[in-house]
Amino acid sequence: MANTLPVSDEPSSHPVHDRELEAFRTEVRDFLDRVRELTSHASGRSTLERGRAYLAARFDAGLGAIDYPVENGGRGLDRRYTEAFRAEVSSRGFDLHASGFGIGLDMCLPTIRDQGSEDLRARFLRPGLRGDDVWCQLYSEPGAGSDLAGLTTRAVRDGDEWVVTGQKVWTTGANYADFGILLARTDWDVPKHAGISMLVLPMRQPGVEVRPLNQMTGVAHFNEVFMDGARIPADWVVGGEGDGWRMAVALLAHERSSIGSGGGRQPIPTDRIIDLARSAGRTAGPLVRQDLARLVTGTRIIQWLNLRQGIHPSIPKLWRSAQGRLASQVTSGLAFPGGAAWLGDPMGTTEPGDFTSADGSHWSYGICDSRAHSLGGGTDEVQKNTLGERVLGLPREPAPDRGLPFSQVPKNA
Ligand SMILES: Cc1cc2nc3c(=O)[nH]c(=O)nc-3n(C[C@H](O)[C@H](O)[C@H](O)COP(=O)(O)OP(=O)(O)OC[C@H]3O[C@@H](n4cnc5c(N)ncnc54)[C@H](O)[C@@H]3O)c2cc1C
Structure with a gap:
């Protein structure tokens, strides 16, 4: 795999680095143009098959492991390059990261990369990154x-x-x-x-x-x-x-930061909800306008939180969870009575939960699915406990079984 760009841990706005970053962006745009067909709904292939084909092409093009060490099949590039890749992908409406492979790519593989033995890294990283293993x-x-x-x-x-x-x-x-x-x-x-x-x-x-x-x-x-x-x-x-x-906590940190930064389950997107309000002729209502403004604000806040280095991953995760619930609540009001209908709603039924294409999904799917935001990857209450203890330094929750051998801890039969 080509590794023509310099390795650096420190972001810099040096003109040479800016030119290199721009060259990288061009490389990504060229790649995305080449694989557009592979990722298209029109190909008739399942989401999993399309994801697999895309990941294989991405890995083979040298873009599958941008921030992984070169010896593990990566490019060894810093965060600016992964952000640039993400920005190019989302600006072109691609959403393949979460289509069945997110748990490997965002959670299991980074944990094996950072904590696994050389044998485990050699056995699992490459096929996982290529989408050969789920x-x-x-x-x-x-x-x-x-x-x-x-x-x-x-x-x-x-x-x-x-x-x-x-x-x-x-x-x-x-x-x-x-x-x-x-x-x-x-x-x-x-x-x-x-x-x-x-x-x-x-x-x-x-x-x-x-x-x-x-x-x-x-x-x-x-x-x-x-x-x-x-x-x-x-x-x-x-x-x-x-x-x-210790490994479990390391993986959970990857999971929470991936959820917070836009991986995995998506809230119903704000621009789709604004379109819904327009098509329902409701954009003049002051309460609707207020709801839409809250959604736009939430979207921006989440984007900005993700630009902050070193932020505790529970913070963006809690914001995503609140945004998911709000989006569902506002959608329910705007789509009614269609929001409760399973068939024949204005969005069509091709891919449950895929709001990235015009023929995406039921509103009802997004509404029902939103409850999962505050559970998956750890509940909101647990995130708040974590922030209280680890960030604010509040006293730890009582844990009477902490020092006991597990065999002596009372359990349900
Ligand atoms: C969309 C989704 C995807 C998931 N995917 C996976 C997966 O792939 N793999 C996997 O292993 N798990 C997965 N989970 C499980 C998820 O991690 C758990 O649902 C979650 O950790 C909560 O555990 P529980 O459901 O047993 O609820 P419980 O732990 O029984 O919690 C019940 C309620 O009590 C509250 N509570 C519990 N303890 C405390 C406390 N100390 N302080 C305050 N409140 C508390 C909780 O917040 C919750 O409201 C997924 C869940 C969802 C919804």
Whole structure:
């Protein structure tokens, strides 16, 4: 892969650097022109297939891992280049990042890049970045969501393999994933945070059963995952045995910053809601105008928060979550009675949740889906607890089980 541009950690407005950045933008625009066909709805291929084709082309063009080290298949470029890429993509109406590959690209792969062994990096980064492998995140369990460290999925060493037994839930994309980043308990005799390991689970094996969960949106994005004697090679541990909590937090930081900065589930876009208000003849109403102004303001605030370096990822995530709820509430009022209809609404039905094309989706899909913003990636309450404790320095929540060996912590039967 070509690496013709300089590596630098420090953004700079030096004229040479500006010229290099402009050359990079031109490279990105040329690439996007070349792959427009691949990403088009008109191709008739599924969202996943289009995403896979796009990612392969992007990786092969040297644009799939702009900020990854060169030895891991990347370009080793700084944040200005990833931002420039993002800006070019969004200015041309592409939205492929989230189409089934976001959990790998935004969460699992950066964690393996930063924390994984050389073998894991060599095995997983390239196929993940090219879209050859799809990833899911096996964290939440029926009894461990916000209290994630209370998880009870068990991994036991058996020769040169781990054997995994337990259940996960809410697992986005598990029904088409090749690999899952798994949190499992490997030691029950130490306090709960200390006995967890992060492993890479091959999803397509007899010990793994995936059952889709149908949502009120009419689609099944989530799944239950049952593991009964599932097998994992002994060295597919990210970070090290017992170091899973630290790995889990590192991955969650990637998840929250990706959600905050525009990855994953999207609020109904403000410009579509303004179009809706226009077509409903409602733009003169003072209350409608006020709502639209709040939406425009929220959109701007989120953009500006993302320009700030070093901001705690829970802050933009909370803003995104509030924006998602507000957008849904305003849309419900404007689209009524069509907002409640599932068929025959003005947006058509081609791709649930895809508001990027004129024939995007039901308003009702976006309205129902908006409840997920304040849950996925950690609930609003948990984000606020995190900000209170880690940013404001408030006292920590009481945790009577913190020092107890996990085997002695009272649990539901
Ligand atoms: C769209 C979406 C996608 C998801 N994708 C995945 C995925 O791919 N992989 C995965 O592993 N998980 C996934 N999840 C699960 C998600 O991480 C959990 O739903 C979330 O962490 C909350 O856990 P819970 O549902 O068990 O709720 P609970 O933890 O039971 O919380 C119930 C309520 O209690 C509140 N609460 C709990 N503890 C506290 C506290 N200490 N202080 C204040 N309030 C508290 C919560 O805020 C919430 O309102 C997804 C969820 C959604 C909605």
